[in-house]
Amino acid sequence: MKLTRRSFLKASAAAAVMTAAGINPKDKSLFSTANASNEVDKWTKAPCRFCGTGCGVLVGVKDDKVVTVKGDKKNPVNKGFLCVKGYSLGKLMNATENRLTKPQIRRNGRLVETDWETALNLIAKKYRKYIDNYGPDSVSIYSSGQSTVQEGYVLSKLMKGAIGTNNLECNARLCMASAVGGYLTTFGKDEPMGCYDDIENADLFFIIGANMAECHPILYARVVRRVRNSDVKVIMADPRETRTHKISDLDLFMKPGSDVALLNAISYVIIDEGLIDEDFINKHTHLKQNGKEINLDEFKSFLKDYTPKKAAKITGLDPKDIRKAARMFADPKRESLSLWTMGVNQQVQGVFINNAIHNLHLLTGKICRPGSSPLSLTGQPSACGTAREVGTFTHKLPAHRIVANKKHREEMAKHWGIDVDKIPSKPSYHTMAMFEAINRGDIKALWVTTTNPAQSLPNFNKYRKGLEDVFLVVSDVYPTETTKYADVILPSAMWVEKEGVFGNTERRTQHFEKAVDAPGDAKPDLWQFLEVARKLGYGDLFPYKDHPEREIFEEYRECTLGTGKDLAPYDAYRQKRGLMWPVVDGNETARRYVAPDDPYVKEGIEFYGKPDGKAIIYARENKGPAESPDEKYPFVLSTGRVVEHWHTATMTMQVPELKKAVSETYVEIHEDDARRLNIRSGDIVKLISRRGELELKAKIGGRGVPQPGMLFVPFFDRKRLINLVTIDAVDPSSKEPEYKICAVKMRKA
Incomplete structure (x- = not known):
């Protein structure tokens, strides 16, 4: 039975989310391990291992085993609630049947077990050989937002400060790079200015390109509670109907790839109907088009190509709904919070869409105040703290510095005690270019850690040969599609089997201790990196001995001070449930760019990432996707997640309850298309693109309903690699691939 918005909101938020996730709240089997007891030897706190929400978890340990997990009621992120994956952490920590527990090396084409000394010596020998014979750019490392802050900092120091190459990338390039580009171009600094508490202060939620119910269920629960308890409205903009729509007041089912046109049309209405905050615009913004400054009248003239009537032809929406959305967002009696994630970022216009979202807040002045903010949602537990803040990208250095800035290179060279010329002044390869360089043989060695590119890279057929030929090291906890190609496999400790720090969506840095x-x-992984660094001869740069996690963090913290992303001393994070940076004089910052919340602002609002303290409203054209449907390939394919599985399901498939709930992927088909092609749920169909093909089961109806002409496939299933079909076109600015849109044809298999 389909829940109506009214009946859905009558239920408690927690129960609603658990029901949406397929969990029976009365079934306790997932919440603890088979050996669980009411008594534990100790409890430790930790942020969750999965998405970027950063939920607090309490880990119960008995006899050196995790016997139970529960939500941490003292953590302000989740206040004791967990989603189905969070509750599964206890089972995950005891899922040892498939664990990698011994180093392996490839001999005569076969992987065989070995000892650590042999494996690490082989890695150091190979890396040294390639560096000496082909130069520093012949070696590379590919990590992710699942690495800890300490791990990311050591990787940056090793590659850029010791070896002298910028061949360091991470899979956050595949998910958050366009959000980064949007924040940087509009505000001059990365990451949101608001925080999760804005949810409880918002009167209008504008959710675009985000299925929060499945991808960020605890934040969705907070939205549900806010909507249920007050006269709060929700606008949903998405090509596909999802569980998140159950709380929506206005559904905008636009055509895939028409986001910029929709947002421009909303901006047009806001200006045309006098709903702007002209005083805010004059004091705090510039307007630009194609690199040139324009005035508000010129911006309005640009938007004439995006009147609701004209935009309706691009988006497929009713012009009345576009006007309604604009009026709801701009209502001066409401605080408006925008929320988005991969549906926006994973497009070739990802940065432009982010800019256009920011425009709505700048035009109305609904920014830097409780309940009004643009807040991008993050996919990985430390995509912010490790990838973005530490800078495990080819173009970045720690504390939001960039390699192209001479002053930044000088600061890090002094901090590391090296010659500034050691740090290359130009980025090398972004993620997709890195794997192209591996294909060409320009990169001879690759070390992959906390990610699974053989399953997650788009258009993987193109990159398979490179992984077969390169000297490949993989650090992981379970066998993956990527370990199939490895020359060396290093078994890694997972989550609370080690100590570290993660940084979440709201700039909250959180510590976790080793529990087992x-x-x-x-x-x-940290131990692995340090050992190889020393074997390569860089021991002087990595002297950490007594408590490496603390020593490395304190070294990193020093280079954050005075940058606007100041961190607190290590012990502060051990004691608290996280702190939102910048942390100055022991005080966290909930809201940036506004006094007195932000210690870097003396009065009023100042976007201090820009030289004059003013943000930029951009006039961005809607250019559409890289590949559109045609007569030969008439369907749009989109990919994404389900709540039960995370990324490539390396971990979640080890939990019996999650595996049973969704054991294989499928293709969602609109009932009109299914009827026309005589396809029923459960039929095997073949999807074919210009790059590859895949057979999988059809699904008509259920948790997600794409619009006619659109298909949706979750990407977690290693036995059915949808990324053989997807396109590897990237946003020209962020270099993020367009996982959300490509053209395919479909037929019964």
Whole structure:
């Protein structure tokens, strides 16, 4: 039975989310391990291992085993609630049947077990050989937002400060790079200015390109509670109907790839109907088009190509709904919070869409105040803290510095005690270019850690040969599609089998302690990196001995001070449930760019990432996707997640309850298309693109309903790799691939 918005909101937020996730709240089997007891030897706190929400978890340990997990009621992020994946952490930590517990090396085409010394010596020998014979740019490392802050900092120091190459990338390039580009171009600094508490202060939620119910269920629960308890409105803009729509007041089912046109049309109405905050615009913004400054009248003239009537032809929406959305967002009696994620970022216009979202807040002055903010949602537990803040990208350095800035290179060279010329002044390869360089043989060695590119890279057929030929090291906890190609596999410690720090969506830095030992000979990634760095001859740069996690963090913290992303001393995070940076004089910052919340602002609002303290409203054209449907390939394919599985399901498939709930992927088909092609749920169909093909089961109806002419496939299933079909076109600015849109044809298999 389909829930109506009214009946859905009558339910408690927690129960609603658990029901949406397919969990029976009365079934406790997932909440603890088979050996669970009411008594534990100790409890430790930690942020969740999965998405970027950063929920607080309490880990119960008995006899050196995790026997139970529960939500941390003292953590301000989730206040004791967890989603289905969070509750599964206890089962995950005891899922040792498939764990990698011994180092392996490839001999005569076969992987065989070995000892750590042999494996690490081989890595150091190969890396040294390639560096000496082909130069520093012949070696590379590919990590992710699942690495800890300490791990990311050591990788940056190793590659850029010791080896002298910018060949360091991470899979956050595949998910958050366009959000980064949007924040930087509009405000001059990365990451949101608001925080999760804006949810409880918002009167209008504008959710675009985000299925929060499945991808950020605890934040969705907070939205549900806010909507249920007050006269709050929700606008949903998405090509596909999802569980998140159950709380929506206005559905905008636009055509895939028409986001900029929709947002421009909303901006047009806001200006045309006098709903702007002209005083705010004059004091705090510039307007630009194609690199040139324009005035408000010129911006309005640009938007004439995006009147609701004209935009309706691009978006497929009713012009009346576009006007209604604009009036709802701009209503001066409401605080408006925008929320978005991969549906926006994973497009070739991802940065432009982010800019256009920011425009709505700048035009109306609904920014830097409780309940009004643009807040991008993050996919990985430390995509912010490690990838974005530490800078595990080719173009970045720690604390939001960039390699192209001479002053930034000088600061880090002094901090590391190296010659500034050691740090290359130009970025090398973004993620997709890195794998192209591997294909060409320009990169001879690749170390992959906390990610699974053989399953997650788009258009993977194109990059398969490179992984077969390169000297490949993989650090992981379970076998993956990527370990199939490895020359060396290093068994890694997972989550609370080690100590570290993560940084979440709202700039909250959170610490977790080691609670249990890793099984077998598995070791923390940090230990692996430090050992190889020393074997390469860089021991002087990595002297950490007594408490490496603390020593490394304190070294990193020093280079954050005075930058606007100041961090607190290590012990502060051990004691607290996280702190939102910048942390100055022990005080966290909930709201940036506005006094007195932000210590870097003396009065009023100042977007201090820009030289004159003013943000930029951009006139951005809607250019559409890289590949559109045609007669030969008439369907739009989009990809994404389900709540039960995370990324490539390396971990979640180890939990029996999650595996049973959704054991294989499928293709969602609109009932009109299914009827026309005589396809029923459960039929095997073949999807074919210009790059590859895949057979999988059809699904008509259920948790997600794409619009006619659109298909949706979750990407978690390693046995059915949808990324053989997807396109590897990237946003020209952020270099993020367009996972959300490509053209395919479909037929019964």
